[in-house]
Amino acid sequence: MGRSNLLIVTALAALALAAPSQAVTDADILNFALNLECLEATFYSYAAYGSGLNSTLRGDGPVAIGGKKAMLSSAVQNYANEVARDEINHVAFLRTALGAAAVACPQIDVGPGFAAIVKAALASANMNMTFSPYDDDLDFLLGAFILEDVGVTAYNGAAPLLESKKNLGAAASIMATEAYHGGIIRTLLYQRGYDMVKPYSLQTVDFAQKVSNLRATVGGGKDQGITSPMANGVMNTPYSSNLVPADSNSLVFARTPTEVLNIVYGGSAAKPGAFYPKGVNGNINGTASTA
Ligand SMILES: *[C@@H]1O[C@H](CO)[C@@H](O)[C@H](O)[C@H]1NC(C)=O
Ligand SMILES: *[C@@H]1O[C@H](CO)[C@@H](O)[C@H](O)[C@H]1NC(C)=O
Ligand SMILES: *[C@@H]1O[C@H](CO)[C@@H](O)[C@H](O)[C@H]1NC(C)=O
Numbered sequence: 001m002g003r004s005n006l007l008i009v010t011a012l013a014a015l016a017l018a019a020p021s022q023a024v025t026d027a028d029i030l031n032f033a034l035n036l037e038c039l040e041a042t043f044y045s046y047a048a049y050g051s052g053l054n055s056t057l058r059g060d061g062p063v064a065i066g067g068k069k070a071m072l073s074s075a076v077q078n079y080a081n082e083v084a085r086d087e088i089n090h091v092a093f094l095r096t097a098l099g100a101a102a103v104a105c106p107q108i109d110v111g112p113g114f115a116a117i118v119k120a121a122l123a124s125a126n127m128n129m130t131f132s133p134y135d136d137d138l139d140f141l142l143g144a145f146i147l148e149d150v151g152v153t154a155y156n157g158a159a160p161l162l163e164s165k166k167n168l169g170a171a172a173s174i175m176a177t178e179a180y181h182g183g184i185i186r187t188l189l190y191q192r193g194y195d196m197v198k199p200y201s202l203q204t205v206d207f208a209q210k211v212s213n214l215r216a217t218v219g220g221g222k223d224q225g226i227t228s229p230m231a232n233g234v235m236n237t238p239y240s241s242n243l244v245p246a247d248s249n250s251l252v253f254a255r256t257p258t259e260v261l262n263i264v265y266g267g268s269a270a271k272p273g274a275f276y277p278k279g280v281n282g283n284i285n286g287t288a289s290t291a
Contacts, residue, residue, distance in 0.1 A: 103281035193226070205226060
């Protein structure tokens with residue numbers, strides 16, 4: 001190689017090093033959050049009202065798959081109504097905050113998507129059963145449980161990546177709302193801990209533990225069921241509660257976007273599936289390196 005060629009190669013190498021690795025912007029992070037809110041709002045909207053998000057809320061994204069009105073007692077119906085309103089408001093809020101940068105809601109699957117996650121959580125047992133979160137109070141609460149803890153860990157993981165204090169404040173406020181939802185869900189499930197989840201031969205606490213185990217396995221650990229950890233693989237009875245999933249400092253867990261996508265895609269951030277059969281929209285989507 002001639003001297004001038006060598007100089008050029010050296011100069012190019014220096015440029016490559018100097019070029020910033022594609023930085024994640026606040027808009028990328030808020031759009032990632034918007035994808036999660038699209039999922040939650042869609043699920044609760046169907047469960048509470050029997051209809052999904054309108055095209056304005058979807059940002060003209062496709063109509064969701066698999067949602068329907070849940071069969072709920074009046075108390076749980078009230079809960080569903082309130083949370084549906086919160087999640088819809090989050091979608092609208094993020095769209096306003098992002099303005100023209102907001103992505104459309106991606107293809108959302110709140111039917112077979114739930115069944116796929118539960119099938120994975122229960123592993124080989126009960127392979128031919130199809131879970132639906134719309135059949136009764138307990139199934140609805142379990143469906144909500146599958147989602148809420150993931151939302152909390154996603155916001156907690158994203159918060160330190162945000163540059164603007166305004167956005168950080170907004171993300172903290174949304175995370176607090178999701179944490180209220182998660183705490184309520186876990187409490188309601190704990191109160192029904194001994195109830196059998198039909199048609200599975202599993203008590204509610206065990207069902208929740210299996211969902212938590214799956215989220216831990218693919219989502220970087222950072223998950224806990226609604227009862228205190230099992231001793232020697234056997235759940236203590238009467239169950240002691242574990243309503244707040246948190247580390248030894250009682251700090252809520254934080255997940256990276258990749259860990260979140262591992263869960264909501266049903267196994268791997270590299271392979272869209274489950275709740276997002278075509279993946280999420282925006283620059284943090286699992287197909288490229290995602291923080
Ligand atoms: C879409 O739904 C939101 C929330 O319910 C509502 O505020 C808005 O008016 C609706 N937009 C249209 C065009 O129906
Ligand atoms: C699951 O499939 C097996 C084999 O087809 C069948 O014997 C069993 O009854 C099924 N279980 C349920 C709950 O449908
Ligand atoms: C996925 O992210 C990459 C960059 O990280 C981007 O180039 C691509 O357009 C994104 N895909 C979608 C569907 O937004």
